[in-house]
Amino acid sequence: MSDHVVSLPAIGGAGGLEAYGPSGPKPRHTFSRRNIFLYGTLIVVALYYLLPLYVMVVTSLKGMPEIRLGNIFSPPMEITFEPWVKAWSSACTGLNCDGLSRGFWNSVRITIPSVILSIALASVNGYALANWRFKGADTFFIILIVGAFIPYQVMIYPIVIILREVGLYGSLSGLVIVHSIFGMPILTLLFRNYFTSMPEELFRAARVDGAGFWGIYFRIMLPMSLPIFVVAIILQVTGIWNDFLFGVVYTRPDTYPMTVQLNNIVNSVQGVKEYNVNMAATILTGLVPLIVYFLSGKLFVRGIAAGAVKG
Amino acid sequence: MSKSERPSQLFRNLNAKIASIPMIFTALVIFVGGTVWTVFYSFTNSKLLPRLHFVGLDQYYRLWATPRWLISIENLLIYGVLSLVFSLVIGFLLAALLDQKIRFEDTFRTIFLYPFALSFIVTGLVWQWLLNPEFGVQAVVRSLGWTSFSFNPLYDSSIVIYGILIAALWQGTGLIMCLMLAGLRGIDEDIWKAARVDGIPTWKTYLFIIIPMMRPVFITTLVIVASNIVRVYDLVVAQTSGGPGIASEVPAKYVYDYMFFAQNLGQGFAASTMMLLSVIIVIVPWAYLEFGGKKRV
Amino acid sequence: MNANGSVEVNGSSGANGTSVSIQNLSLNFGAISVLQTLNLDVAEGEFIVLLGPSGCGKSTLLNCIAGLLDVSEGRIFIKGKNVTWEEPKDRGIGMVFQSYALYPQMTVEKNLSFGLRVAGLAKDEIAKRIARAAEILQIEPLLHRKPAALSGGQRQRVAIGRALVRDVDVFLFDEPLSNLDAKLRAELRVEIKLLHRKLENTMIYVTHDQIEAMTLADRIAVMKGGVIQQLDAPQTIYNRPVNRFVAGFLGSPAMNFLDGRLEQADGDWHFVAEDVRIPLATYAFEKDPVPGPAVFGIRPEHVAFNSGTGWPFAATASVEVVEPMGSDTLVWLKLGGQNFTVRVTAERTPNNAEAVGIGFDPMRASLFDAATGNRL
Known part of the structure; x- marks a missing residue:
């Protein structure tokens, strides 16, 4: 017992302790080695990620003589919007010289109906899978999800044949159907999981009240699932706008979406390369998904996290 | 649950069945039917149009004797391995940096992820410009005085695939970072506390505790990256068009070119079947681990 | 309030040394004050229970003692040493968590030894400590299993073992039994009590369960709003609550x-x-x-x-x-x-x-x- 007395001489009483040793928060230096390393790395990496965007913008604002003289990182000495005008309204792809605007409007005409159709189909489907499971439904669903991993190249040609048979090959409607088909696995999964996570009692109560399949969908499920619809819209708008493969396979030059037309403008072999016009055209094409991205913030992350499941 | 135990009749749940028709059509006709059809016709000598003249494995022999296909496969392997390793490592490191309770986390995350919103075409064209030997990175470094500096991947067939890799990593690591960050955030806070009480340094905690705990996230990410690798197409088309020569060809481009330009459908079908095979090799073990094996806790 | 009145510094009293001493501790998250000028002295070998409803600051206080949270004001002494700025590992504490926080990819033995190996202890010393902990907790047969293969009670025992092998003076428990079902909870409660009797360590135990508090504690600190309402022996708290909150919080059916x-x-x-x-x-x-x-x-x-x-x-x-x-x-x-x-x-x-x-x-x-x- 007396050990304790000897071993604790420092604690002579509350008064003695008051003036003893460090107190309060541990001092943290804003410029500690750890912070310098941490933020330094992050800033360097962030600059690396931003660099291409910056180069795109400054290049598109320079005239060709300046591009030939200077380096690609230097800001424009004389800002010109002419490349943007040219990219939009008079850049040439093959024989057409009416700029990217045609591709832009094609993409709009493709994206809007594709987004609506694919989400309508998938949400109803996900709802059926979550709440009205019938025999065999899960089997089809598994095939659908596994099918999402099949390389598109394997299914491209049979779809060409089908579309040709029904007379939609080369038309915008054909492409809309293709986008709806290939958007189905991920969207159905998204909606099915969302509807499954909604309280079962809600659905039961509505059934007891006599609501049917469509009644419950429109009056209960739809109003309660706005966030997931927004996620799906973000996912589909960026996905469909950025598509190249389906566009190039299932449309003709006059119905090419913007990405295909952009590639044709930039990579066309004829004529002198106009890098400023090319970069303006590239920014224009990337603008729609970028705007969606910056406006949607965290929902975009949620969308890709969900989309990631599909692979 | 009661809903799954209804008596099975054709008209029971009719509305649900009607609503599922697009899914059933997609699953059976497009995914199963289309795949079977393509594999089936890969044994024919279809040229401009598909026709049922069977030639056995001829298309495959020819495929594996074509230099362009061999280069495509070699490129895919190099690109695949490197892009797997780098995107996982970079993605994880960035996620770990962002997970240090830093300020401006949202800003950094937004910056790292924005390339992912851009299409491969846009990505390819930007990097084509950045790597342009006359005006791009090489020219800028040389103008700074290092005149012997040489970095010209897009016109040097031995390193062109690395040029594409750089662009692909720029576009795709943000996604991996997001997945990894979600995985890191999913780890019980108490584990970190326990490790601190145990006196385990941060890097050792990551290496020996956190990363092993994130195995499922890594596997899922691996599968995602791998199945995207097999599909790589737009990026190559935009950045190099397969050049110089055929140095940066990839299988997906081979398929497209043989189907729609070379009017040699049989080759296209055989090549796409090979792509399918490679995906199966990636997916099946994963699916087995994820769903077939015993449940992980 | 009794809490402040009963601050005792036993260092010179001779009977029992002060093991953990908390002085004028405050913690703010921005404008929110979580702990307010809190004082607490825990005698050596004492079993203190921090009891209160969720959000009362009891877990926060424990995390401050452990060094997992930086305090805004005040000092913390453990064994007479000012540890306010020390890393958790240097404070001479072991901690047991509600979610067990076992490293899932390691066997029980690895779980117990990992910290010791990182600290660079000799192999035979590690083996000795593990053997002792395993014997005390009766987890010898589990040493080569992974946490996933253990029941909740076994996992919590391993978690206690991880604190035990650290050979420390102060054990901190953060709601260790909350994830267990009622029956196991009662069993482990008794085991913790026996463990305390055997080890005679200082133990600080956070819970919202008044039965755990009543049965385990030498003294209970009832907390609310970041303030210790009453610090006393369980019977005193039960029979002579200092205020209506304490009176209503303890006892079932309620007063x-x-x-x-x-x-x-x-x-x-x-x-x-x-x-x-x-x-x-x-x-x-x-x-x-x-x-x-x-x-x-x-x-x-x-x-x-x-x-x-x-x-x-x-x-x-x-x-x-x-x-x-x-x-x-x-x-x-x-x-x-x-x-x-x-x-x-x-x-x-x-x-x-x-x-x-x-x-x-x-x-x-x-x-x-x-x-x-x-x-x-």
């Missing part, structure tokens, strides 16, 4: 509270609520009473039921609801127009609407100021 007034008649103090008039001759006032609104609290088990006269206070009331709970029965009555419960043995369960007699001695009751809630 009866009657709103009324203190009145003085002929020199004798009474508590009056409507027609009920309770004489307070036997009640030990903390301070001199003044007439005015007050709250009278008495525990349901301190009320005698149909046991005749002879009580300082007796009344008859009609039974409103009867709740049989197995071993005993809770009878709901109206007293002074307010709800009142009495705990009776199962054999004496009355019928609904039956008129029954009750009685109690105000000596066992607690009186609170109506405005401040403090004990009178």
